[in-house]
Amino acid sequence: MIPLDASHLPQVEALLAPDRANAMFILSNLRTHGFGGDHPHGMQLGADAPTPTALLGLTNGGMVLPYLPDPDHGPAAATLLRGQALGGVAGPAAMVRPLLDALDLAAAPTILDADEPQFLLDLAAMNIPDGPGTLAPLSIAPDTAADWRAAYDGELHLGEPSPDAARADVDDCIAADSHRFVMIDGIPAAMTGFNATLPDIVQVGGVYTPPGTRGRGLARRAVALHLAEARATGVRQATLFAASDAAVACYRPLGFERIGTFALVLFDGKVTP
Structure with missing residues (x-):
């Protein structure tokens, strides 16, 4: 995977916009903090290509935010995280669990390790x-x-x-x-x-x-x-x-x-x- 910068934002948004419910944290972080910066939630992004089909976010605080639709993306994404100090991982379970396996962190000590049901609501029908x-x-x-x-x-x-x-x-x-x-x-x-x-x-x-x-x-x-x-x-x-x-x-x-x-x-x- 390759590092991205602010010039890639249109391609990132084009990938994530159709699946906003599963990419909320990446999109919201980018909207609030942009690329980089020194805020704890400021984030760097890596991708499989300049026009990405898979993304990996890492905040300054060490949270990993994957968007890896294909489980086979896990090993390539893991290479970007080698040597980084990580505090946790958050995202769809089908994207998080293969990445943890690729990082050999599936059994790492945790204070929270939960798979939770995710829900969506159309507010017009609330x-x-x-x-x-x-x-x-x-x-x-x-x-x-x-x-x-x-x-x-x-x-x-x-x-x-x-x-x-x-x-x-x-x-x-x-x-x-x-x-x-x-x-x-x-x-x-x-x-x-x-x-x-x-x-x-x-x-x-x-x-x-x-x-x-x-x-x-x-x-x-x-x-x-x-x-x-x-x-x-x-x-x-x-x-x-x-x-x-x-x-x-x-x-x-x-x-x-x-x-x-x-x-x-x-x-x-x-x-x-």
Whole structure:
């Protein structure tokens, strides 16, 4: 595979645009940060050819974002990653797992190694549940948002929750205006957000309801209200990954339908293949 630069952006977008739901993180990173740069999410890209049929993204933070439609692309992609310090891999499971095998990292120690069902929703057909609550930005209660973010990471078994890291994440969310509370009687009751955004599709993430308000459908309503807000700006689709049966039960009534499987692998410390 060969390195790409900003001049290849039209070819990259031509490859990924028809499959946006499976390329959200690459496309959103490029839209937000462009090629390179010094932001942790800034990304370098490699491809099989200047007009690519396969892509491999690597962020400055060490996250690998593959778009490798043919499993046979794995060995060639692995050559670009040799000697790099890697923090994890995220993408469609059919693209991630062959790459990990090619890197000899399938058995590397991890803090998270999950294959999760992926869903897609046409927002024109979304069902918005009745119920209480209105949307508000996280800036209305950033300390609550940081506490919930730390609890969310803890429930996903992402290591010991870090208040500083959670607050930094929340600060980023506030700056990007990407997340929302659902408020009931002026008090935050649930949280939702978009982890990646494009003009016509968003990827839902960071959905959290504190234990005291679970079982009332608040997460479902939060997601629906936020998606309705996005729909009003021209967004037409939403995708997400469900980490549990409870999450699947939350999202399906909105109209989400399964389209595949997403793999998220976070190594226990950086690894160098």
